[in-house]
Amino acid sequence: MDLSRDDITLRDIAACFEGAIPAVIATASVDGLPNVTYLSKVRIVDDERVALSNQFFSKTARNLVENPEADVLVIDPRSYDQYRLHLRYERTDRRGPVFDRLRIDVDVAAALEGMQDVYKLRAADVYRVTDIQHVPSGRPPADPELLAAAPDGMDAGRIAELSSRLGRCPDLDTVVQTAVSGLAELFGYEHSLLLLLDEDGTTLFTIASHGYEAEGVGSEVGLGDGVIGLAAERCTAVTLGNVTQLSKYSRTVRRSYEESGEIGPGREVPVPGLPDSASRCAVPAMVLGQLIGVLTVESRRTVAFGPADEAVLTVVASILANAIESERARERDATPASAPPPDAPPTGEGDVTHVRFFDVDGSVFLDGEYLIKGVAGRLLWALLGHHDREGRTDFTNRELRLDPSLALPAFKDNFESRLILLKRRLDERDAPVRIEKTGRGRFRLVSSGAVRLDQVDDTRGAGGRLS
Amino acid sequence: MIDEALRAFLERGCAMVVGTASADGAPHAQRAWGCSVVGPGTVRVLLDRSDPVLREHIDAGGRIAVTSADVRDLRSVQLKGRVVAVEEEPRPDDLDRCHRHNDELFADIESADFFPRALTERMVPPGYLVAVVEVEELFDQTPGPGAGAQVEDGWT
Numbered sequence: 001m002d003l004s005r006d007d008i009t010l011r012d013i014a015a016c017f018e019g020a021i022p023a024v025i026a027t028a029s030v031d032g033l034p035n036v037t038y039l040s041k042v043r044i045v046d047d048e049r050v051a052l053s054n055q056f057f058s059k060t061a062r063n064l065v066e067n068p069e070a071d072v073l074v075i076d077p078r079s080y081d082q083y084r085l086h087l088r089y090e091r092t093d094r095r096g097p098v099f100d101r102l103r104i105d106v107d108v109a110a111a112l113e114g115m116q117d118v119y120k121l122r123a124a125d126v127y128r129v130t131d132i133q134h135v136p137s138g139r140p141p142a143d144p145e146l147l148a149a150a151p152d153g154m155d156a157g158r159i160a161e162l163s164s165r166l167g168r169c170p171d172l173d174t175v176v177q178t179a180v181s182g183l184a185e186l187f188g189y190e191h192s193l194l195l196l197l198d199e200d201g202t203t204l205f206t207i208a209s210h211g212y213e214a215e216g217v218g219s220e221v222g223l224g225d226g227v228i229g230l231a232a233e234r235c236t237a238v239t240l241g242n243v244t245q246l247s248k249y250s251r252t253v254r255r256s257y258e259e260s261g262e263i264g265p266g267r268e269v270p271v272p273g274l275p276d277s278a279s280r281c282a283v284p285a286m287v288l289g290q291l292i293g294v295l296t297v298e299s300r301r302t303v304a305f306g307p308a309d310e311a312v313l314t315v316v317a318s319i320l321a322n323a324i325e326s327e328r329a330r331e332r333d334a335t336p337a338s339a340p341p342p343d344a345p346p347t348g349e350g351d352v353t354h355v356r357f358f359d360v361d362g363s364v365f366l367d368g369e370y371l372i373k374g375v376a377g378r379l380l381w382a383l384l385g386h387h388d389r390e391g392r393t394d395f396t397n398r399e400l401r402l403d404p405s406l407a408l409p410a411f412k413d414n415f416e417s418r419l420i421l422l423k424r425r426l427d428e429r430d431a432p433v434r435i436e437k438t439g440r441g442r443f444r445l446v447s448s449g450a451v452r453l454d455q456v457d458d459t460r461g462a463g464g465r466l467s
Numbered sequence: 468m469i470d471e472a473l474r475a476f477l478e479r480g481c482a483m484v485v486g487t488a489s490a491d492g493a494p495h496a497q498r499a500w501g502c503s504v505v506g507p508g509t510v511r512v513l514l515d516r517s518d519p520v521l522r523e524h525i526d527a528g529g530r531i532a533v534t535s536a537d538v539r540d541l542r543s544v545q546l547k548g549r550v551v552a553v554e555e556e557p558r559p560d561d562l563d564r565c566h567r568h569n570d571e572l573f574a575d576i577e578s579a580d581f582f583p584r585a586l587t588e589r590m591v592p593p594g595y596l597v598a599v600v601e602v603e604e605l606f607d608q609t610p611g612p613g614a615g616a617q618v619e620d621g622w623t
Contacts, residue, residue: 021582026486026496026532033547034494036486036532037608059606059615071496073484077582080589084496136517138593244580249610252541256611278581302581 008132010044013076013083017044018241018303019105020077020278025052027063027070035059040249041105041242042074045098045126050087053102054123061125064089070127073135077241077302082135087127099124104230108238109246111230113254158186159312163319171437172327173420179295179320180210187312189297191274194285194320195221195228196293196421199375199414204232204294207421212273217424218372221294231282232294237310239281241303279304285317285324292321328416330440352450353432357381359457362407366431375414376422378406381455383445384433388453397441419443468602473622474504476544478564480571481535485514487524497521499533500595501568503561508602510546513557513565515592525550525598533600534608538575543608544618552599561597 016023019041026036037060043051050072054061064070068089075082093099103121110119162182169175176194183189191211195204206219224233231238240246273280273296282296295317299305356365362377363370372380382405386392401408401415408415423435423443432448469477483499500513512533514521525531531550536543557565569591573584605618 021580024484024496024498026484026488026494028486028488028492028494030492032488032490032492033530034486034488034532035545035547036484036496036534037545037614038482038484038534038536038541038543038610040610056612056614067492067494069493071486071494073496073498075590080582080586082590137589138517138591139589141589248539248541248579252609253611256609256613259611259613276581300581 015076015078015303016074017042020242020245020302021075024073025060025070027060028067029063030066035063043102049126049128051098051102051124051126053106053121054125055121084133084135085129086131088130090126090128093124108227108230109250111226112247112250115254118257159315162186166319166323172416175323176208180208184210192297194295196417197291215428217428218421227280228282228294228296231284232291235284235291237283239305239310241279243277243280273298276300278302281305281309283313283317285321287321287325292324352452354452355384356454372425375406375418380422384453387445393445395443468508469504470621477502477504477535480568480575482538483535486532487529495520501565503564510600512598512600513595514598516594516596517592525553531600539579541610545606545608546602547604548600548602550598551601554597557595557597
C-alpha cells in the first residue's frame with residue numbers, strides 16, 4: 001500500500017482491527033483534561049465507522065458524552081505500520097448487528113477464562129472516522145519475509161476436491177480422517193480439530209485432529225467454553241487473530257474480578273491446541289438446523305484467518321455434518337446381511353493388560369493410564385466383558401446399541417461416533433486392545449495379549465479430561 | 468504520591484502512551500519512550516519530537532495523561548498532570564533510560580506476544596524531547612472492573 005496516500009480507507013488497514021496489538025485512544029473532558037488508555041479491540045462497522053466495546057463505565061465513555069472527539073492509534077501487526085484515526089462519537093448501540101458483533105468479541109474473551117456470568121458487553125459505541133493518517137516511522141519498512149502471507153481464500157476447485165474425497169469415504173472413521181488431512185493437503189490448514197457434540201448436547205469431544213503432537217482424541221470442550229465452545233453454543237463462526245493478546249487480556253480481567261470478589265478463583269478452561277497459537281477459527285458443523293460438531297483450525301501466525309477462511313471452513317463443516325449424519329443414519333438402519341462371521345482366532349499371547357473400569361463415570365484405565373470415559377468407556381468395558389465371559393470377539397452395532405449397561409439415550413444415541421472415538425483413541429494410544437471394522441454395522445475386538453478386568457463400583461470417580 | 472513500587476513500575480520497560488488536548492479540546496494520542504521519576508510528584512517523560520501536534524500541546528503548558536502498561540500482564544497506571552517544562556535536548560541519563568526502556572519493552576513484547584524486534588522497533592521515533600510533568604492524580608488502568616479507580620493507598 002502507498003503509505004503517502006491521503007485517502008487511506010478503513011478497508012486498506014483492516015488488519016489493524018483484528019486486536020493483535022492493542023489500540024490507543026485519547027479523549028478529553030469538556031474542560032480539556034485528557035485521558036489516554038489502551039483498547040483491546042476496535043471493530044470496523046462500515047467504510048466510514050468503527051465501534052468500540054464498552055464493558056465498564058470508563059472515563060473514556062464519560063468524556064465522550066461531554067466532548068465527542070477521540071484520537072486513536074492502531075498498528076498493522078504484519079508490518080508494524082502505525083495509523084492515526086480521528087473519530088467523532090455518533091451513537092451508542094445496546095442491541096442490533098453492531099452490538100451483536102462486539103458482543104461476540106467480549107463473549108470470546110469471557111469464555112477463555114470462564115467469566116461468562118460477569119464479563120459482558122454493556123454497549124457498543126459507534127464513531128465516524130473523520131481522518132486516517134499514516135504515522136511515519138523512523139525505521140525502514142519491515143523485511144517482507146517477516147510479513148505474513150495472506151490466506152489463499154475460497155477456491156471452488158479445492159472445495160470440490162475435498163467434497164469428492166468425502167463422498168467416496170466408506171465409513172465415519174474415514175470421513176473424519178479425510179476431512180482433517182484434506183484441510184491440510186488442499187488448503188494448507190496444518191493444525192485442525194474436529195469435535196462432535198455429545199449425546200446430552202453439553203460437551204464436544206475430539207474425534208479427529210491433524211498437526212498436533214498428541215492427537216487428543218476424546219479431549220473435551222464444554223459448550224460455551226473458549227473459542228470452540230462459543231462457536232458451538234452460538235452456532236456461528238468465531239475467528240480470532242489475536243489469541244495471545246486476548247488470552248492475556250482475559251487473564252488480567254479475570255484476576256481483577258477475583259480481586260474485586262465478583263468471582264472466586266476457579267478453573268481455567270483448557271483449550272486444546274497449539275501452546276503458542278496466535279490465530280484460531282472455529283465454525284459450527286450443522287445439518288437441518290442441528291449442531292453436529294465444530295471444525296476448528298489454528299496457526300502460529302497472527303491474524304492468519306479472515307472471512308475467506310471462515311467461508312471455506314463453513315462449507316467443509318457443512319459437508320462433513322451431512323456426511324456424518326448420513327453415515328450415522330446408515331449405520332443405525334444397517335442389518336447384518338448374513339450370519340455374523342466366525343469369531344477371530346484366539347488373540348495373541350502378549351503381556352497381561354490390567355483394565356480398570358470405574359462405574360461411576362465410565363472411566364477406563366489401561367495399566368494405570370487413563371484411556372477414556374463415558375459411553376465410549378462403558379462400550380469398551382462391555383466388549384471386554386463379553387470377551388472374558390464368552391470368548392467373543394465379533395460384535396454388531398445393533399446388539400451393542402441395545403445393551404443397557406451403555407446407558408445410551410433413547411433418542412440420538414451417537415453410538416457410531418462413540419465407537420469411532422473409542423477405536424481412534426485405542427489406536428492413538430497404541431493400546432494392546434483394538435477395534436477393527438469387519439463390515440457395515442460390524443466390528444471385531446482384537447487383543448495382543450490377555451486382559452485382567454477390574455471393576456471399581458463406587459462413587460469416588462476417576463479419570464479426567466484429556467488435555 | 469509516587470511510592471517506590473510505582474517508581475519501579477514506571478521506570479521499567481512499560482508500553483507508554485500519552486494523551487494531550489488542544490485549547491479547543493481536540494484530544495491527541497502519542498507513544499512515549501521512557502520515564503524517570505525525579506520527585507514524589509514529578510516525572511520526566513521522553514516523547515516523539517517529530518510530532519508537531521504533541522509539541523504544540525505541551526508547549527502551551529497543557530495538561531497531559533500518561534499511561535504505562537506492563538505488556539506481560541497488562542497491569543497499567545495512568546498519571547494525570549501538567550507539563551511544566553519542555554527540554555529540546557534530552558540529557559545523557561534521559562537517553563540511557565530511554566534505551567534501557569526500549570530494550571526491556573521490545574524484549575517483553577517478543578517473549579509475551581511473539582512480535583520480533585525487527586517489527587516492534589519500527590515504532591521508535593526519529594528523535595526525542597523531554598516533558599517534565601507535575602503529577603496531580605494517579606489511576607489504576609488495569610483492564611477489569613476496577614479500571615479507572617484512583618490510586619490512593621500506594622501501588623502494590
